[in-house]
Amino acid sequence: MTTIKDVAKQAGVSVATVSRVLNGNGYVHEDTRSKVEQSIRELNYTPNEVARSLYKRKSKLIGLLLPDIMNPYFPQLARGVEDEMQENDYRLIFGNSDEKKQKEMEYIQTFVQNNVVGVISSTNDPEADMYTGLNIPVVFLDRTSNDRPSVFADGREGGRIAAQEMMLRGSKEITVMQGPADVRPALERFEGAVEVLEDRGAAYQVLKTTSFSLTDAEGFAYELFRQYPDTDGVIASNDIVASAVLKEAHRLEKRVPEDVQIIGFDDILLSSLLAPSLSTIHQPAYEMGRAAARLLIELIEGQHIERSSIEFPVEFMERQTTRKVES
Amino acid sequence: MTTIKDVAKQAGVSVATVSRVLNGNGYVHEDTRSKVEQSIRELNYTPNEVARSLYKRKSKLIGLLLPDIMNPYFPQLARGVEDEMQENDYRLIFGNSDEKKQKEMEYIQTFVQNNVVGVISSTNDPEADMYTGLNIPVVFLDRTSNDRPSVFADGREGGRIAAQEMMLRGSKEITVMQGPADVRPALERFEGAVEVLEDRGAAYQVLKTTSFSLTDAEGFAYELFRQYPDTDGVIASNDIVASAVLKEAHRLEKRVPEDVQIIGFDDILLSSLLAPSLSTIHQPAYEMGRAAARLLIELIEGQHIERSSIEFPVEFMERQTTRKVES
């Protein structure tokens, strides 16, 4: 490995001088500068970030903690974060938490051990000690927090919209699938839907689900139509679950949307490709990832912060699993 | 931040002793050990990995470079890698290359600057200087390399199988969609398909495509049926493209699989959820990710290597976009 010493020797100067041209601070004669720059080029030198990080007690690394990159919603978030970070010369240490506090803690710890300068996390508990005790900026992504920096979509409103659209399009026996109780965004969209249903005195049932995995979702879908065979409208906890419901409806030879309407949540790639294509509540995941990264960078670099809590609007994507409404 | 010095002071010993108990080497009296361990617990001390990394010139970090985490195939690979690494106390620095040499180089460089001990990369050019010049182990994932460690699926055989199944099930005017020419696995599966088609003297056309993005794929699908309206069998370059073809076929009111058969590649989540569900060539992506990680760890830790080039078999998933064959 070539170090700053090698460059210094080559150029016939001290390491301090090399460091100065590297970082562009302090005085350095134009001639010296070009000599040094040439040596850098000749030796193909790049500074050791670890040594830098040790001295400055800060790196160019960011910790990114997501529940599960295999869930199709999260890659969009991740890519948004990555693109913004990459453009600003930050790098990502990445981990999956599986919504497990234990794994979450382990990652946060190793983030700290590696001198990350900031963390982006999708946690269900932003008030946990591991975050409040951190002395670097944290941005919560896809998770709400009132008093701490966060970027999220308006899930509650999403739930409301889903219920409204469902009723507007004529469903009378609505089943709301409640996502895992400990996953905050899942809870919020559920509450939003129920709020509207209650308000309007509509008939509805709740089916509790405990995971977003496809295999489990197929089981929930089966249960759904077994327990509530007369349901004519399903508000699913996300698009994966909605897909499973759609598939099960097909299997039972129910017509969609004539016999049952289905509304999902997230608007992942899959949704528009299904036949019939899935009506769903769209979240701008990629943009949310970017926004979280931008916010974190502002926090890190001590810039002026406009808003430290950014809520993105959601949007109903009318596709083919809901009926047309006469205008 | 609490350092080894703080622990030493608390425990009334020198930093050397603390280091010894931390790393479990050298002699240390049982009483001293427990005193030190207690101080570590009390102060909630964890060693600074950056300082360690500087001294030892190696970290617990791995560089992972994938083309695009938003392409549904890669999250499975990534998760496989992550799970295996996490279980072995390694952490991942992650980047997307977009199949661009420039981005790839930037990432490899920052990997090195951060003292990563190994790299897993999906590159199209394993022989590039940036890899050959690296003095840490590299494993190529989802990319073939004869003489360097790599983990990949038998894409060529996948292409062959696709062509065979297509003909076996009665397609006479097959269109093979060729993926981006510079993406190695895409090329291999294409060549495999053509090999069989040529061998059997079958009629076929080729449609070149340049990307795997859904938006582009829809354009290719449109072109496909415009240029080759009589095609009765499509071998797509991956499942995303296959989905777009399926959608376009629906739009043109072609029956699938009666009028056109479609075979995809990858077997992503989406494929089994489509209606009709997509017949495709399955790659065990998650397992491939794990295998790559395991191999890299063996390389890093200097263990005995069984095989440094691991090829996974692919498998035809018969679903509903291909016709049944009489047995």
Add this chain to the structure above:
DNA sequence: TTGTAAGCGTTATCAC
């Protein structure tokens, strides 16, 4: 304008 040297938090060598 440049060089010397201390220090970032570890580990490992060598005395004691």
Add this chain to the structure above:
DNA sequence: GTGATAACGCTTACAA
């Protein structure tokens, strides 16, 4: 068994 201390590669006072 244990403690000083040099070293890892860099940045930054401070001196010159």
